[in-house]
Structures are given as C-alpha cells and as structure tokens.
Amino acid sequence: MSADAVVIGAGVSGLTTAVCLAEAGMRVRVDTDRPPGATTSAAAGAMWDPYLAEPSDVVERWSRETLSELVALGVDKDTGIRIVEGTQESRIPCAMPTWSGLVGGRLCAPEDLRRGFVAGWRYRAPLVDMPRYLHYLARRLAEEGSSIRSHRYGAVEEAMREAPVVVNCSGTGARALVDDPSVEAVRGQLVVVENPGIESFFCDGTPDADELTYIYPHARTVVLGGTSDRGNWDLSPDEEAAHRIIARCVAVEPSLSGARILEQRVGLRPARTRIRLAEEHHGGGLLVHNYGHGGAGLTLSWGCAREVAERIRRVLTATA
Numbered sequence: 001m002s003a004d005a006v007v008i009g010a011g012v013s014g015l016t017t018a019v020c021l022a023e024a025g026m027r028v029r030v031d032t033d034r035p036p037g038a039t040t041s042a043a044a045g046a047m048w049d050p051y052l053a054e055p056s057d058v059v060e061r062w063s064r065e066t067l068s069e070l071v072a073l074g075v076d077k078d079t080g081i082r083i084v085e086g087t088q089e090s091r092i093p094c095a096m097p098t099w100s101g102l103v104g105g106r107l108c109a110p111e112d113l114r115r116g117f118v119a120g121w122r123y124r125a126p127l128v129d130m131p132r133y134l135h136y137l138a139r140r141l142a143e144e145g146s147s148i149r150s151h152r153y154g155a156v157e158e159a160m161r162e163a164p165v166v167v168n169c170s171g172t173g174a175r176a177l178v179d180d181p182s183v184e185a186v187r188g189q190l191v192v193v194e195n196p197g198i199e200s201f202f203c204d205g206t207p208d209a210d211e212l213t214y215i216y217p218h219a220r221t222v223v224l225g226g227t228s229d230r231g232n233w234d235l236s237p238d239e240e241a242a243h244r245i246i247a248r249c250v251a252v253e254p255s256l257s258g259a260r261i262l263e264q265r266v267g268l269r270p271a272r273t274r275i276r277l278a279e280e281h282h283g284g285g286l287l288v289h290n291y292g293h294g295g296a297g298l299t300l301s302w303g304c305a306r307e308v309a310e311r312i313r314r315v316l317t318a319t320a
C-alpha cells in the first residue's frame, strides 16, 4: 500500500501514534525492526506513573490526557487495562507527588503502612498488561486498514523516501537512527510470578531509593520490579538482579514467598533530558519525532500521539 504516513516503531508510542493518524483518515504503515511483543513497551510493568520523563510542564499535560483515555479504555476487558487501587509508600517522610490529585490520592493512616515505611498515599490508577494492550492497539490499527511491516532503517532519510510524512517513534533506536547521542538506555528488569491472591499494587516511593521495588498484580500474575541501570544496553536477564527483586518484594509482601516464577523481562527505557516531540521539514517531506519517554512511555502515550497528529494536521493544512 502507498502510505500517507510511515511510523517508525511498534512500541506503545508508535502504535498509539499510528492509531491516531489512521483514525484521522490517513493511510498509515508502521515499519519496525522488532514486532510489538519484542519491544521495550512489551517489557514494561506497567502503571500509569509519570516516572523519569521531562520536561515537567508538558509531561503533566500529556500524562493527564493519557490517564483519561486509559480509564475510558479500561471499560473494555480486551484492552488489558484495569483500574487498580494500591499504595505508594516511603521509608522517609515525604510529600505526595504533584500528580496525586489526578488519581484521587489520599494520605495513608500510619497503621495502614507496611513495616519500615513512615509515609504513604493510596490511589487508583490504570495498570496495563502491556503485551495484551499492544496486541489491542495493533488490532485497532488493522481495523483501519493499516499494516505493520518488519523493516530496519539504517537512517531516517530512507524512510523519507517511503511517504510524505514520517513519524520517528524509535525509542532507544533514535540514538543511531537520527544520530542523537543524548538518548540513553536505562535498563529495566522485571520478574513475573504466579499471583498468590494479591489485588492491590504497591510501589516504594522513597525519594532517591537505591533500588526500585514495586508489585503490580494482574489477574493471574504479579509483576515484580525492578531495576534502573543507566547506560546498560544488555537485554539478557541478570539472575542476581532477579533474586534481589524477589527478596525486596517478599520483604514487603510475604505472601509472594515461593510464588512460581513464570517469566523475566528486560527492556531499555529511552531516556533523554527532554522528550523529543518536534517536527522538521526534511527534503520535501515532514519528519515528526516522538521519542525519549524514559520510564513513562505508556503514561504519556495518548497525550503525545494526539499532539503529533495535531501538529501534522496543522502543517498539512497550512501547505495545502
């Protein structure tokens, strides 16, 4: 098919952007060197949580827009989205994050905190089974007549020959694709275990904690996290890190002790000092970047995708 727009990347940024463009009437093709199930997005936990992403003013807006979309989509069980209640707790006194108001955050009473924690707040937020959600987005895209093609680009110029509009949603791949050394991998590892009956999520929100600890209960499984290693591009699971993740999670939730391990997941968060969402004229075409979402690619996905679609609409209208 000849496309009006090519989206590079089939992670949550690429697929959401492609859905927005296709549903706005464009003929869209997604070109990707990895299928959706093998992306960083598929490895994510994943909760709506604006973590490790800048700049804060736009992150706040994009996360708010995404939150309302994920809540609406959560009504359909096939999306893999559920609205789950849980707590974020800290081992030192600290204030609720600025975004707590968006998710109805309320302070925990001291007797409701887990052992070793002195502050905490309770809220409800979307918890997403990412492999299932990416599958849902791909299906929604196919319903618009759009396709996903397996293809690796050596340089963005090659993609510009494929369609008049190209959107670059290549995550950490942007470092090579558009020669952007400011993109860094922040490696994350998770362990997926059988769910012993946990229904609420837990997240250690201690400021500047050395290691991440979180427990995300899906229906039959629980995702245990995590790690955050800047500059580490290794995609193979580290057994020692997995043991430490399990030990930290069991310490806060003893019912996890002995839970059967089902899977380990590793992904590379695409970190950048600022998310790059910007358009540029490239040759005779339009190139729009949408990458660098760090630890919040799901959390920002709909806000960013809609902004990309709106920017393309404005440029195409102005040049028509």
Ligand SMILES: Cc1cc2nc3c(=O)[nH]c(=O)nc-3n(C[C@H](O)[C@H](O)[C@H](O)COP(=O)(O)OP(=O)(O)OC[C@H]3O[C@@H](n4cnc5c(N)ncnc54)[C@H](O)[C@@H]3O)c2cc1C
Pocket: 008, 009, 010, 011, 012, 013, 014, 031, 032, 033, 034, 035, 036, 039, 040, 041, 042, 043, 044, 045, 046, 047, 048, 049, 151, 152, 153, 154, 169, 170, 171, 172, 173, 174, 177, 187, 188, 189, 190, 226, 266, 267, 268, 269, 270, 290, 291, 292, 293, 294, 295, 296, 297, 298, 299, 300
């Ligand atoms: C362990 C872990 C837990 C996380 N938890 C959360 C969470 O709870 N909430 C949250 O919001 N975020 C979370 N994140 C962060 C989130 O996963 C990322 O921000 C998000 O996946 C980035 O999505 P993306 O689509 O931009 O990139 P990716 O998912 O990495 O997709 C990039 C795509 O570009 C393609 N590509 C790259 N280069 C090329 C090329 N040259 N040619 C063709 N295709 C190319 C790739 O094949 C891939 O399809 C987590 C991340 C990790 C690792």
